Amino acid sequence: MTIEKVLEFIDVVIVYDNFPAVAGATFSVNAGEIVLLQGANGAGKTTLLRACAGLLPIARGSANVLGCDLRLDRLAVRSRVGLLGHANGLFQDLTVLENMLFWSRLVGATRNDVDQAMDAMGLSGRLSQTQVAKLSAGQRRRCALASLIVRRAQLWLLDEPHAGLDAQGRDELDRTLRAARDAGATVIFASHEIERASALATRSLVVASGTVKPA
Amino acid sequence: MLSQSAPKFSSTGTQATRIVGVLTIVVMTWVVISGLVFTPADVVQGESVRIMYVHVPSAWIAYLAFIVTAITSAFYIFAKRHSLGFDRVAGASAEVGVMFMVITLVTGSLWGRLTWGEFWQWDPRLTTTAFLLVTYIGYLAVRRLDGSIEQRARRSAVIALLAVLEIPLVHFSVVFWRSLHQRATILDPNGDVKMDGLMLFTLFSGVVGFTLVFVWLILHRQRTMLLSDLANQSGLDAAILARQNENVSN
Amino acid sequence: MKKTAIKTAKRRVASAVFIKDLRIEARSRVVTNQVLPFAGLIMVMFAFALDNDDVLQRVAGGLIWLATIFSLFIIVQRSFAIDTSDSALDSLRVAGIDLSAVFLGKAIALSLQLIALDIVLIAAAFLLYQVQVSVIGLVLLVTCVACATTGLGFVGTLYGGLTAGTNGRETLLPLLLLPVVAPVLIAATRATEAAFGSGGAAISEGWAWVGLLAIFAAVFGVGGSLAFGPLIDE
Numbered sequence: 001m002t003i004e005k006v007l008e009f010i011d012v013v014i015v016y017d018n019f020p021a022v023a024g025a026t027f028s029v030n031a032g033e034i035v036l037l038q039g040a041n042g043a044g045k046t047t048l049l050r051a052c053a054g055l056l057p058i059a060r061g062s063a064n065v066l067g068c069d070l071r072l073d074r075l076a077v078r079s080r081v082g083l084l085g086h087a088n089g090l091f092q093d094l095t096v097l098e099n100m101l102f103w104s105r106l107v108g109a110t111r112n113d114v115d116q117a118m119d120a121m122g123l124s125g126r127l128s129q130t131q132v133a134k135l136s137a138g139q140r141r142r143c144a145l146a147s148l149i150v151r152r153a154q155l156w157l158l159d160e161p162h163a164g165l166d167a168q169g170r171d172e173l174d175r176t177l178r179a180a181r182d183a184g185a186t187v188i189f190a191s192h193e194i195e196r197a198s199a200l201a202t203r204s205l206v207v208a209s210g211t212v213k214p215a
Numbered sequence: 216m217l218s219q220s221a222p223k224f225s226s227t228g229t230q231a232t233r234i235v236g237v238l239t240i241v242v243m244t245w246v247v248i249s250g251l252v253f254t255p256a257d258v259v260q261g262e263s264v265r266i267m268y269v270h271v272p273s274a275w276i277a278y279l280a281f282i283v284t285a286i287t288s289a290f291y292i293f294a295k296r297h298s299l300g301f302d303r304v305a306g307a308s309a310e311v312g313v314m315f316m317v318i319t320l321v322t323g324s325l326w327g328r329l330t331w332g333e334f335w336q337w338d339p340r341l342t343t344t345a346f347l348l349v350t351y352i353g354y355l356a357v358r359r360l361d362g363s364i365e366q367r368a369r370r371s372a373v374i375a376l377l378a379v380l381e382i383p384l385v386h387f388s389v390v391f392w393r394s395l396h397q398r399a400t401i402l403d404p405n406g407d408v409k410m411d412g413l414m415l416f417t418l419f420s421g422v423v424g425f426t427l428v429f430v431w432l433i434l435h436r437q438r439t440m441l442l443s444d445l446a447n448q449s450g451l452d453a454a455i456l457a458r459q460n461e462n463v464s465n
Numbered sequence: 466m467k468k469t470a471i472k473t474a475k476r477r478v479a480s481a482v483f484i485k486d487l488r489i490e491a492r493s494r495v496v497t498n499q500v501l502p503f504a505g506l507i508m509v510m511f512a513f514a515l516d517n518d519d520v521l522q523r524v525a526g527g528l529i530w531l532a533t534i535f536s537l538f539i540i541v542q543r544s545f546a547i548d549t550s551d552s553a554l555d556s557l558r559v560a561g562i563d564l565s566a567v568f569l570g571k572a573i574a575l576s577l578q579l580i581a582l583d584i585v586l587i588a589a590a591f592l593l594y595q596v597q598v599s600v601i602g603l604v605l606l607v608t609c610v611a612c613a614t615t616g617l618g619f620v621g622t623l624y625g626g627l628t629a630g631t632n633g634r635e636t637l638l639p640l641l642l643l644p645v646v647a648p649v650l651i652a653a654t655r656a657t658e659a660a661f662g663s664g665g666a667a668i669s670e671g672w673a674w675v676g677l678l679a680i681f682a683a684v685f686g687v688g689g690s691l692a693f694g695p696l697i698d699e
Contacts, residue, residue: 013455017361018447023458053559057363059451078561089556091547093489105481106562108474131492151560210458292695346644353641360631366698370627373692374641377623380688381645384681388648391677392655 004031006155006186007052009212011061014044014051021047023210024061029188034181036197037190038215039207045190046085048207049157052188053083066155079107082153084161088144092133096123096143099132103147117149120176137164145176156180158189162196174200227438235431242424249417263329268417270322272425273315274344280312280429281351281378288375291368299444300437302368305375306358307436309351311429316348339393343386350378364444475566482570486544487577495543496578500536501585507532508589521594523664526657528594529586530613530650536582537617537646538639541625544575549630554697564694568622572689576618583610596661605671606660612678613653619685620645626697652677 007029014022022044029035037045050056052065054074063070068077090099100114118124121142132140141164148156156177162170177187177200190207191197198204204215228236250268257264284305291301323341324334335341358371410418490496511528515521521528548554557567587606590596598606624641628634652674658664659671 013451015363015451018450018454020451020455020458023455055555055559057365075561078559080561081559083556083559085552085555087552087555089553090551091485091489091553092551093492093547094485098485098488102481102485103560106478106557106560108477147556209461210455346647349640349644353637353644356637356640357627360637369695369698373695374627377645377688377692380684384648384677384684385644388651388677391673392651 005029005064006031006033006066007188008064009061010063012051012058012063013060014047014056015059016047016056020059021210022051025207025210025212026061027205027212029186031186032181032184034177034187034200034202035189036194036201036204036215037188037207037212038192038194038197038204039190043207044210045207046159048212049083049159049188049190050085052155052157053081054078055083080153081155081157082148082151083157083159084141084144084148085159088132088140089147090132090140090143093131095129095131096135096146097128099143100128100146100150103150107151109150109152113150113152117146120149120179121146122172138166138169141165142169142172145173149176149180154185156185156187156189158187160191161189162191162193170196227435227442229434232431232434235427235434239424239427239431242420242427246417246421246424249413249420254414254417255411260330263326264414266322266326266329268421270319270326271418272421273318273322275422276425276429277312277316277319277344277347279426280308280315281347283308283433284312284351284354284375285379288372291372292376297365297368299364299368300441302372303437303440303444304433305372306355306440307433309354309358309375310436311432313348313351313355315425315429316344316351319344320348337389337393339386339390342389343382346385346389347378347382350381354378364447475563475569478563478566479570479573482567483574486547486571486574489547490574490578496540496582500539500543501582503539504532504536504582504586505589507535508586508593512593518595522596522661525590525594525596526661526663527650527654529583529590529657530653532586533579533583533613533617533653534643534646534650537579537621538642540575540578540582541621541638541642542634544571544622545625545629554629558698564697565690568626568690568693571626572615572618572622572686574618575621576614579614579617580610583614590661596663598660599662599668602660602662602668605668605675606657609653609656609660609671609675609678612675612682613649613656616649616678616682616685617646619682619689620649623685623689623693623696626693629697648681649678652681 005028007027009028010026012022012025013020025044025048037048039045047056051058051063051070054065054068054070054077057074058071065077066080070077091102094102096118097114100118101111104110104114115124118128123139123142123146127135127139132143135143141161145161161173161177165173177189181187189197189201194204206213206215246268250265254265254268256262287301287305287308291297291299291305294301320341323344327336328334354371354374357374358367360367360370362370508528511532512521515524545554548557557564587610620642624638624645628638628641631637655666656671656674656678659666659668659674662668
């Protein structure tokens with residue numbers, strides 16, 4: 001089987017509020033990889049992840065994600081990637097289950113998919129009936145990840161996914177990401193905690209001053 | 216996209232704008248002299264009829280400006296290549312249009328005070344014009360929302376097209392509203408003026424002169440917009456270099 | 466074949482968004498506990514300001530719809546605060562969800578909340594302003610409320626989406642919305658006055674205004690579904 005390129009960025013510049021947060025980034029990611037983006041705050045990790053999700057216009061360079069040219073069409077790629085940023089994208093007044101069912105209705109997933117996703121993230125049982133507002137930070141993060149599973153994203157873009165998780169939550173997250181990889185997903189995630197993240201990642205990239213270098 | 220090269224011109228003037236500018240001065244000088252001196256006062260309205268030479272052309276320009284905004288916005292949205300040139304003309308035209316709409320309303324109410332004895336009548340034309348003004352002030356506010364240049368262009372183009380839907384509804388509802396609450400005292404704004412040849416010609420010159428002003432302003436304004444967009448863009452190369460070489464201290 | 470699939474997907478998304486918005490309102494009760502009392506208070510304040518039973522009876526229709534439009538700004542902002550507080554709107558965009566379906570779901574939920582609001586306002590007009598209505602007048606009134614709230618739901622969602630998450634949205638939203646809703650204010654007021662028979666208005670006069678409200682709702686229903694996506698996308 002030939003190795004399939006899921007993502008290829010060449011000399012990509014992304015301008016946000018007149019500031020080139022990403023200033024000439026070149027890197028590519030193959031299917032089935034778990035890629036760690038390491039770098040200091042303000043290095044451009046978040047902007048890079050948002051651009052991969054087709055959320056930000058590419059000012060210069062060429063960007064290809066899952067076969068879509070982001071310079072021409074940033075919409076086509078969106079239903080196939082899952083981005084989890086600093087916010088969780090959850091509705092605080094709804095329960096965990098209601099949040100999951102909302103997403104499953106949007107994407108046409110079954111109740112079975114929802115149950116599986118919640119099981120995988122340890123959200124079944126009493127927790128599923130709890131309002132998101134009453135959850136801990138780690139539980140919310142798990143809930144957000146479960147929604148990515150429900151959405152069957154092919155490329156997972158995670159910004160600091162370990163932040164705010166307890167030891168058990170981190171182990172669960174690592175397991176889930178590996179399981180998602182085994183199920184055919186590709187993962188790109190940003191993290192400060194190099195040690196733990198390196199163990200999970202199959203490859204590391206360093207983001208600094210808006211550019212990307214191999215670790 | 217903008218061209219990558221730095222702007223080569225140091226002013227927004229060109230041969231074309233200078234010709235338009237000279238023509239404008241000639242025509243407007245004629246309108247001022249003829250409007251104030253050569254033309255006679257109206258039998259009924261007296262000297263106040265002279266406001267017409269400003270009021271009618273500026274109303275014409277105001278509506279023309281918004282038609283230009285609507286058409287260029289439609290071009291921006293529907294053309295295959297989303298050219299930012301259309302967006303700049305749309306924005307420039309709306310700015311100039313708002314200015315002329317204010318002139319229209321001010322001269323209109325001054326004339327109304329002299330003729331009707333009131334600054335304001337709930338006349339459908341007046342009311343629609345006022346709503347149009349507020350709508351396009353909103354349009355200009357939307358242009359100032361933060362975001363990328365493309366985002367600004369897309370948002371404002373959509374708003375301009377929505378205004379095209381909105382204005383007929385406003386006009387129709389106001390006409391309909393007034394028809395049910397008829398006030399006999401309303402004068403038709405131009406109905407009582409018996410215009411001789413010179414008056415008509417002066418009015419016509421006014422329309423031509425104001426149109427020239429409009430064209431001149433649009434040409435310059437869209438070029439200043441281009442310059443400011445280019446300034447952001449040409450700063451980009453330096454900014455990218457600075458970004459790549461910045462020291463990561465933390 | 467593919468067309469029907471898109472259609473069912475659209476309906477599914479719209480209904481999911483609709484149910485989500487109403488469920489969150491049922492649980493948080495922001496509109497019920499804050500906007501309804503606010504609108505009721507406006508009606509009481511009008512009574513203080515005008516202080517004349519005949520005048521109040523005459524202008525009741527206008528006051529109901531003014532109060533509705535003032536409340537609309539608050540409800541619209543609440544409706545989008547739900548989606549922006551934890552960046553759920555971002556998630557919807559990232560997930561490539563059909564935004565015109567999101568628009569329809571949110572607009573219909575908004576219209577339903579406006580209907581609830583108008584029932585309270587009309588009841589207040591009966592109690593405070595002593596207006597009266599015949600059976601045929603009631604039919605006119607119900608149709609008028611249905612058409613007006615649908616139109617307001619559409620424009621409210623459209624411009625609310627544009628201003629959601631921007632700086633100065635509290636002031637920008639009224640600036641953009643007020644001129645647009647002017648036809649609704651005029652038409653709904655006249656139709657309501659006709660239903661109440663205020664100032665000797667005949668009921669038959671009201672139906673033409675309801676027609677205008679229906680046109681407004683149709684125009685912004687179609688225009689809004691087309692424009693919503695491009696407006697809120699980055």
